[in-house]
Amino acid sequence: MPLTPEALLARLREAIGEDLVKAVLALGEVTLEVAPENWLATCTRLRDQAGLSFDTLIDLCGVDYSAYREDSWEGRRFAVVIHLLSVKRNHRVRLRTFCADDDLPLVDSLVNVWPAANWFEREAFDLYGIVFAGHPDLRRLLTDYGFIGHPFRKDFPLSGHVEMRYDPDMRRVIYQPVTVEPREVTPRILREKNYGDTDVENGRG
Amino acid sequence: MAEIRNYTLNFGPQHPAAHGVLRLVLELDGEVIERADPHIGLLHRATEKLAEHKTFLQSVPYMDRLDYVSMMCNEHAYCMAIEKLLQLSVPQRAQYIRVMFDEITRILNHLLWLGAHALDIGAMTVFLYAFREREDLMDVYEAVSGARMHAAYYRPGGVYRDLPERMPRYSAQHSRSAATLAEMNANRQGSVLDFIEDFTERFPRYVDEYETLLTDNRIWKQRTVGIGVLDPERAKALGCTGPMLRGSGVAWDLRKHQPYAAYADMDFEIPVGRNGDCYDRYLVRMEEMRQSNRIVRQCVAWLKENPGPVITDNHKVAPPSREAMKTNMEELIHHFKLFTEGMHVPEGEAYAAVEHPKGEFGIYLVSDGANKPYRLKIRAPGFAHLAAMDEMARGHMIADAVAIIGTMDIVFGEIDR
Numbered sequence: 189m190p191l192t193p194e195a196l197l198a199r200l201r202e203a204i205g206e207d208l209v210k211a212v213l214a215l216g217e218v219t220l221e222v223a224p225e226n227w228l229a230t231c232t233r234l235r236d237q238a239g240l241s242f243d244t245l246i247d248l249c250g251v252d253y254s255a256y257r258e259d260s261w262e263g264r265r266f267a268v269v270i271h272l273l274s275v276k277r278n279h280r281v282r283l284r285t286f287c288a289d290d291d292l293p294l295v296d297s298l299v300n301v302w303p304a305a306n307w308f309e310r311e312a313f314d315l316y317g318i319v320f321a322g323h324p325d326l327r328r329l330l331t332d333y334g335f336i337g338h339p340f341r342k343d344f345p346l347s348g349h350v351e352m353r354y355d356p357d358m359r360r361v362i363y364q365p366v367t368v369e370p371r372e373v374t375p376r377i378l379r380e381k382n383y384g385d386t387d388v389e390n391g392r393g
Numbered sequence: 394m395a396e397i398r399n400y401t402l403n404f405g406p407q408h409p410a411a412h413g414v415l416r417l418v419l420e421l422d423g424e425v426i427e428r429a430d431p432h433i434g435l436l437h438r439a440t441e442k443l444a445e446h447k448t449f450l451q452s453v454p455y456m457d458r459l460d461y462v463s464m465m466c467n468e469h470a471y472c473m474a475i476e477k478l479l480q481l482s483v484p485q486r487a488q489y490i491r492v493m494f495d496e497i498t499r500i501l502n503h504l505l506w507l508g509a510h511a512l513d514i515g516a517m518t519v520f521l522y523a524f525r526e527r528e529d530l531m532d533v534y535e536a537v538s539g540a541r542m543h544a545a546y547y548r549p550g551g552v553y554r555d556l557p558e559r560m561p562r563y564s565a566q567h568s569r570s571a572a573t574l575a576e577m578n579a580n581r582q583g584s585v586l587d588f589i590e591d592f593t594e595r596f597p598r599y600v601d602e603y604e605t606l607l608t609d610n611r612i613w614k615q616r617t618v619g620i621g622v623l624d625p626e627r628a629k630a631l632g633c634t635g636p637m638l639r640g641s642g643v644a645w646d647l648r649k650h651q652p653y654a655a656y657a658d659m660d661f662e663i664p665v666g667r668n669g670d671c672y673d674r675y676l677v678r679m680e681e682m683r684q685s686n687r688i689v690r691q692c693v694a695w696l697k698e699n700p701g702p703v704i705t706d707n708h709k710v711a712p713p714s715r716e717a718m719k720t721n722m723e724e725l726i727h728h729f730k731l732f733t734e735g736m737h738v739p740e741g742e743a744y745a746a747v748e749h750p751k752g753e754f755g756i757y758l759v760s761d762g763a764n765k766p767y768r769l770k771i772r773a774p775g776f777a778h779l780a781a782m783d784e785m786a787r788g789h790m791i792a793d794a795v796a797i798i799g800t801m802d803i804v805f806g807e808i809d810r
Contacts, residue, residue: 190650190651214741214742215477215478215480215741215743217742217743217744219742243626243629243630244629244630244632244634245632246632246634246746246753246755246772247744247755247757247770247772249757249770251759251768252768255767256761256767257740257761257762269757269770271744271755271757271772273753275629275638275643275645278650278651280744282742282744302630302632303630303631303781303784304630304631304632304777304780304781306780307776307777307779307780308776308777328434329433329434330433330434330437330809330810331434331437332434339439339442340439340441340442346442346443346446372446374447374448374451374733374734374735374764374765376763376764376765377734377737377763377764378761378762378763379737379762
């Protein structure tokens with residue numbers, strides 16, 4: 189039988205101890221936050237501790253919090269979020285760390301803990317510019333060869349900076365500044381807390 | 394003695410065995426692979442970034458285009474993530490319809506995988522057989538959603554509409570005699586459920602046919618037995634899920650271990666392999682098709698007995714009926730707000746995973762309370778599998794690279810996103 193989220197959280201608190209910055213239990217999911225300097229040690233402990241044995245790294249991704257709730261975010265900007273799964277014990281946990289420096293987000297690589305982290309970290313580096321210290325081969329993964337910038341950052345426009353076309357005079361494909369205008373059909377709307385006092389659960393407005 | 398140097402070979406991105414747009418840089422010592430470096434991203438469309446600029450509902454069709462051979466399973470994970478954040482309950486009939494279509498999708502996916510994998514290794518016939526059955530299942534897709542592939546049928550809160558009472562039929566043509574037409578339409582006289590039931594009766598025999606062609610085929614075995622062996626601990630460390638993990642003998646299936654939708658009520662087995670090679674993964678997937686067929690049959694029986702709503706009546710999430718919208722002011726407002734501004738999902742984060750035909754497909758959704766996701770991360774099973782390519786291919790011959798790509802069941806829509 190898998191552990192209840194509450195029991196899992198208690199066990200995780202015990203395992204991580206002092207290094208735990210924040211722990212949240214919401215929607216049946218456990219979310220932990222640790223400082224970037226304890227990132228590698230915490231992950232190794234979660235993998236090796238017998239009662240936890242998180243043997244699979246399901247996902248690793250970067251998040252850019254700079255535009256969260258209409259730019260009212262006050263914490264640090266870049267976070268790395270991992271989702272862990274224990275096939276052996278059938279439970280999951282989410283772990284987050286905020287990179288200390290917004291200009292050079294740096295966090296330890298998990299390649300030596302779970303080899304699956306290799307490509308996920310390359311992807312986070314490519315899309316967010318998060319640097320993983322100790323990664324053996326931190327190249328871009330998804331974007332074009334020679335791409336400039338980190339496209340999933342919130343300050344990178346959806347339409348990008350350059351576009352490609354074939355130039356008949358030069359007889360090759362060239363890059364030029366984008367000619368399309370960014371267009372937003374549905375604006376992003378953020379309602380104030382308790383807007384209209386709606387009862388969303390029962391569909392009554 | 395002459396100096397021996399490694400030879401670098403570009404495989405793809407236009408090679409038919411590369412399953413789409415994979416560029417594989419192979420470092421070879423003679424015909425033996427020393428290192429395999431897959432270059433991906435040639436199909437990168439930034440689905441996750443696009444989703445940040447669309448309302449929650451507008452992103453549903455993008456999900457179809459991720460893994461474009463198992464469309465509805467992708468939608469399922471996305472809808473589950475939204476429903477989790479909204480803490481919304483889905484009607485039971487919708488849950489059963491979702492399970493049924495998840496399994497139909499699994500059969501669709503495995504049929505394409507089987508045909509393409511066999512074709513890569515040199516068996517032409519299976520491909521043609523597999524597409525015969527896919528045709529029937531595509532017709533089912535079309536009957537419920539109007540689209541043969543990119544269905545957008547699952548919606549947050551349920552499925553878009555109930556199963557039609559009438560299965561579409563072939564129409565008369567110059568080239569068809571009345572007798573041929575009657576024969577083609579013979580199993581299309583009833584409802585969609587009757588047609589699916591008829592299919593499930595025929596399908597086990599079809600799987601036997603494929604097995605006759607391949608399972609004891611000497612060439613097939615020579616190409617797959619002992620190729621790309623993954624031991625269970627290593628498979629877990631590499632992030633393998635689904636048939637890739639089960640082929641190595643780990644009985645792990647989200648449908649059983651972390652049941653979602655109506656899987657807790659279903660009776661089915663988890664097939665596992667023993668050696669973790671391409672042949673065992675083939676056997677696992679063949680058995681999965683039989684098990685999926687079993688689940689579909691259970692769903693059909695249940696759905697025939699139990700009518701009911703198929704989408705939530707919370708009109709902040711799902712649209713009201715046309716009739717209500719035309720006669721009731723409040724429903725008109727709901728309809729207008731839902732399709733212009735879209736729904737607002739409470740602040741928070743959620744991860745929802747389904748047992749996709751290829752492995753664990755997960756959606757990590759961060760919402761800041763707006764009408765659009767703040768961050769959407771798609772966890773594609775093929776991404777982790779392809780990352781393991783280097784390790785699996787090392788020491789194999791160049792021809793085995795094709796077998797290994799085939800056994801991973803990779804589709805670039807989901808890997809590049």
